[in-house]
Amino acid sequence: MQSLxxxxxxxxxxxxxxxxxxxxxxxxxxxxxxxxxxxxxIPQKDPYEILEASNISEVNRLLEEEKNWNLTNKxxxxxxxxxxxxxxxxxxxxxxxxxxVVPDRNFKKVGKYLQKYLKKMAKKDSNYAQEVLFSNGTxxxxxxxxxxxxxxxxxxxxxxxEILLDIDCxxxxxxxxxxxxxxxxxxxxxxxxxxxxxxxxxxxxxxKTDLITIANSVEGGFTPIEYKYxxxxxxxxxxxxxxxxxxxxxxxxNAGVFFSHSMAEWKTGNLSRAGDLYKKAVQLxxxxxxxxxxxxxxxxxxxxxxxxxxxxxxxxxxxPECPYNNVNMGRLLIKxxxxxxxxxxxxxxxxxxxxxxxAYSLLGDIHFKRKEFDKAIVLxxxxxxxxxxxxxxxxxxxxxxxxxKKMDQARKRLKKTVRLDPFQLKIRFLLIHIYIRKNLFYxxxxxxVNCFKILPVYTKINFYLGLRRIFxxxxxxxxx
Amino acid sequence: MIKLTTILxxxxxxxxxxxxxxxxxxxxxxxxxxxxxxxxxxIWIALDGETSVTGILEQxxxxxxxxxxxxxxxxxxxxxxxxxxxMVKIKQD
Numbered sequence: 001m002q003s004l005x006x007x008x009x010x011x012x013x014x015x016x017x018x019x020x021x022x023x024x025x026x027x028x029x030x031x032x033x034x035x036x037x038x039x040x041x042i043p044q045k046d047p048y049e050i051l052e053a054s055n056i057s058e059v060n061r062l063l064e065e066e067k068n069w070n071l072t073n074k075x076x077x078x079x080x081x082x083x084x085x086x087x088x089x090x091x092x093x094x095x096x097x098x099x100x101v102v103p104d105r106n107f108k109k110v111g112k113y114l115q116k117y118l119k120k121m122a123k124k125d126s127n128y129a130q131e132v133l134f135s136n137g138t139x140x141x142x143x144x145x146x147x148x149x150x151x152x153x154x155x156x157x158x159x160x161x162e163i164l165l166d167i168d169c170x171x172x173x174x175x176x177x178x179x180x181x182x183x184x185x186x187x188x189x190x191x192x193x194x195x196x197x198x199x200x201x202x203x204x205x206x207x208k209t210d211l212i213t214i215a216n217s218v219e220g221g222f223t224p225i226e227y228k229y230x231x232x233x234x235x236x237x238x239x240x241x242x243x244x245x246x247x248x249x250x251x252x253x254n255a256g257v258f259f260s261h262s263m264a265e266w267k268t269g270n271l272s273r274a275g276d277l278y279k280k281a282v283q284l285x286x287x288x289x290x291x292x293x294x295x296x297x298x299x300x301x302x303x304x305x306x307x308x309x310x311x312x313x314x315x316x317x318x319x320p321e322c323p324y325n326n327v328n329m330g331r332l333l334i335k336x337x338x339x340x341x342x343x344x345x346x347x348x349x350x351x352x353x354x355x356x357x358x359a360y361s362l363l364g365d366i367h368f369k370r371k372e373f374d375k376a377i378v379l380x381x382x383x384x385x386x387x388x389x390x391x392x393x394x395x396x397x398x399x400x401x402x403x404x405k406k407m408d409q410a411r412k413r414l415k416k417t418v419r420l421d422p423f424q425l426k427i428r429f430l431l432i433h434i435y436i437r438k439n440l441f442y443x444x445x446x447x448x449v450n451c452f453k454i455l456p457v458y459t460k461i462n463f464y465l466g467l468r469r470i471f472x473x474x475x476x477x478x479x480x
Numbered sequence: 481m482i483k484l485t486t487i488l489x490x491x492x493x494x495x496x497x498x499x500x501x502x503x504x505x506x507x508x509x510x511x512x513x514x515x516x517x518x519x520x521x522x523i524w525i526a527l528d529g530e531t532s533v534t535g536i537l538e539q540x541x542x543x544x545x546x547x548x549x550x551x552x553x554x555x556x557x558x559x560x561x562x563x564x565x566x567m568v569k570i571k572q573d
Contacts, residue, residue: 047506050513051497059504063513071511415509442565443510 006211006242009235011287013038013215014085016166020094023211029097029163031156031207032086033198035174035222037100039143040084041125043070044091068125072419082217086166090146091127095164098143100150102177103192107137107152110178114150115139153198158205165202165209165241169230170222172198195230199237212238218292225293226263229256255285259293266314278318291324291358300332308332323353331362339366357386361393373400391421399430407434422454429466482533482559487572489529494567498525505567514567519544523558529571533559 008019013034032038047069053059072079080088089095104110115134118141122128129142137155141148175192216231217223223230232254262277281288291297296311312329319325326349333342343366349359364379380397383390398413411434417427428451435444482488490496496505503521505514516524522543526536533555540551562568 047508047513048495050504050506051495051499053499053504056500056502056504056515059499059515071508073508440564440566442561446510446512 006209007235007238008211008213009216009231010213011216011219012082013166013168013213013217014080014082016213016215017080017085017089019211019213020089020164025089025094025164025211027093027096029099029159029161030086030089030095030166031099031101031159031163031209032166033101033153033171034166034168035103035170035177036083036168037086037150037177038083038168039086039090039098039100039148041068041121041127042076042079042084042087043068043072044076045069047071066126068127082215082220087143090148091144093145095146097147098149099156101153101156101171102150103171103174104152104176104178105154105192107155110176111137111139111150113178118148118150153193153201156205156207159207162208162210165207165212165238167212167214167234167238168217168222169215169227169234170217172230173223173227191227191230195234195237199234199240202241207241209241212241214238218287219290221292221297224295225288225290226256226260228288229254229260232256255281255288258284259288262318266318271317275318282319289319289322289324291328293324294328296328296332300335305332305336309336321352323349323356323359326352327356327359327362330359334362334365334369339369342366355386357383357390357393360386361390361396364393364396368396368400371403373403376400389420391417391424394420395424395427398427402430402434407438410434422450425451425455425466481573482556482563482570483573484534484537485532485573486570487529487532488527488559488563488568489571490524490527491567491569496524507567519554520558523555527562527568532572 008016010016010019045066045068050059050062053062070076070079077088086095086098090098102110102114111134115132118128118132118139119130122130122132122141127144129148132139132141134140137151139150172191172193172195212235214231214234216228218225218228258277258281262274262281265271265274265277278288294311294315296308296315299305299308299311309329309332312325312332315322316325316329326345330342330346330349333339333345343363346359346363346366349356350363353359360379361383364376364383367373367376367379377397377400380393380400383393384397387393394413395417398410398417401407401410401413411431414427414431414434418424418431428447432444432447435441435447491507493509494505494507496503498521501518501521503516503524505516505524506512507514519540522540523536526539531539536559537548537551537555540546540555541548544551546554559568563570
């Protein structure tokens with residue numbers, strides 16, 4: 001068999017950056033085939049540089065010109081994730097020319113949208129060029145010193161040199177770079193392009209590559225798990241791009257095939273066969289035991305709780321000892337208000353995997369809803385010991401402290417919550433309330449201004465009404 | 481309540497430097513850059529955890545041509561502002 005050393009299959013797409021670094025890639029063309037751009041801006045300017053200024057006019061110039069300050073107390077590379085891993089690759093000179101191949105067959109509308117989007121990015125981060133052109137089916141801009149292009153597969157040009165090929169499986173299941181992912185997956189369950197057709201298109205363009213990175217992107221809900229086999233299939237098919245005479249082995253013993261067959265058998269009512277096939281899938285690839293191994297979470301996202309329930313019930317009957325399935329069911333039952341049932345699923349989830357931070361957080365939610373704040377605090381703390389940036393646990397831990405009138409502890413957690421998720425309006429209200437209670441009017445004012453900066457107009461009206469409610473509850477002395 | 485005998489100390493989480501005659505302060509936690517003019521900078525420097533408010537007032541009157549009452553009023557207002565912003569803490573009442 002030909003070696004496929006040049007092809008790397010991964011779950012999370014940001015692992016591609018590690019592959020390029022290990023291979024010491026420099027100044028290459030990157031063709032990024034994905035439903036998402038993955039070139040989100042990373043704040044990189046160290047604010048302490050302001051203190052290095054030689055005079056006050058330099059301080060003022062820095063503050064006016066630069067908007068990309070890193071105020072996170074984390075270093076640049078620790079901020080890399082699936083949505084921005086190409087940004088450092090371009091910044092550090094690994095990539096000299098970037099081509100994002102979007103899934104849209106009709107590029108006219110999406111092209112205009114993406115042209116506007118890139119211009120918006122330039123306003124927030126000066127490393128994106130202000131000038132963004134859209135002509136001949138391609139959006140053209142710049143990022144750092146690299147050319148930045150967006151087109152669909154049909155408009156991708158022929159390249160004279162070998163390129164880096166970077167594929168995300170969600171490209172095959174999401175039809176447009178504009179559409180909301182969950183809605184798209186729920187409505188369009190079928191592939192819009194077959195991997196073979198796609199690879200043949202690349203072949204026709206005489207695309208030559210020596211390094212291919214492929215991401216499944218199942219965890220997190222981007223690619224439905226029944227399409228997880230795409231990663232494996234693409235790995236096989238892409239061999240054609242590396243070797244002219246390459247013959248794919250096919251999907252004979254792939255876990256994805258067993259998993260898909262299992263789901264099909266379930267639909268026809270053959271439960272015992274479905275169970276056998278599922279077990280075989282998990283045996284071949286344990287990652288098929290996952291939070292995302294059914295459509296329940298998508299239905300849950302859209303508030304379709306009954307449909308979600310039957311999905312979770314189905315996967316639980318196939319694999320009752322899977323901790324993730326138990327935790328999913330527990331979360332749904334909390335939303336349905338069935339706390340006692342939820343409790344037993346979540347406890348079983350923890351019994352099966354004592355390191356599952358989600359389960360502790362959800363148990364905390366049950367106690368929170370029952371107003372047992374001390375118990376909830378213990379569980380949220382346990383969650384944060386396992387995952388220090390779990391926004392939900394931080395948020396509710398802060399609210400527990402707020403309810404118990406421990407304002408300093410509440411403030412610390414709530415501030416971290418809004419730092420991790422700036423759009424938490426209710427939490428910002430609580431922070432304003434805490435600041436006013438503590439007579440920290442300056443901080444309260446700043447928080448109000450922050451809210452207005454980030455909120456759309458209709459929310460600003462709610463915000464104003466919320467503020468009125470807060471002020472109405474305050475004693476007169478605090479209003480001074 | 482700040483009194484003449486009160487001793488204040490800077491919030492240690494704030495990084496700062498004197499640039500020209502002014503002071504630039506950076507509070508990463510609050511995502512805030514603050515610029516003090518030369519009078520503000522002088523007060524900020526004097527907040528060393530040893531000098532009382534009386535000592536600060538003396539320094540201000542020594543460096544700048546200002547009447548005692550006006551200096552007292554402005555310094556107190558400035559210190560209260562710093563306290564409300566949690567940029568300083570009371571070390572000794």
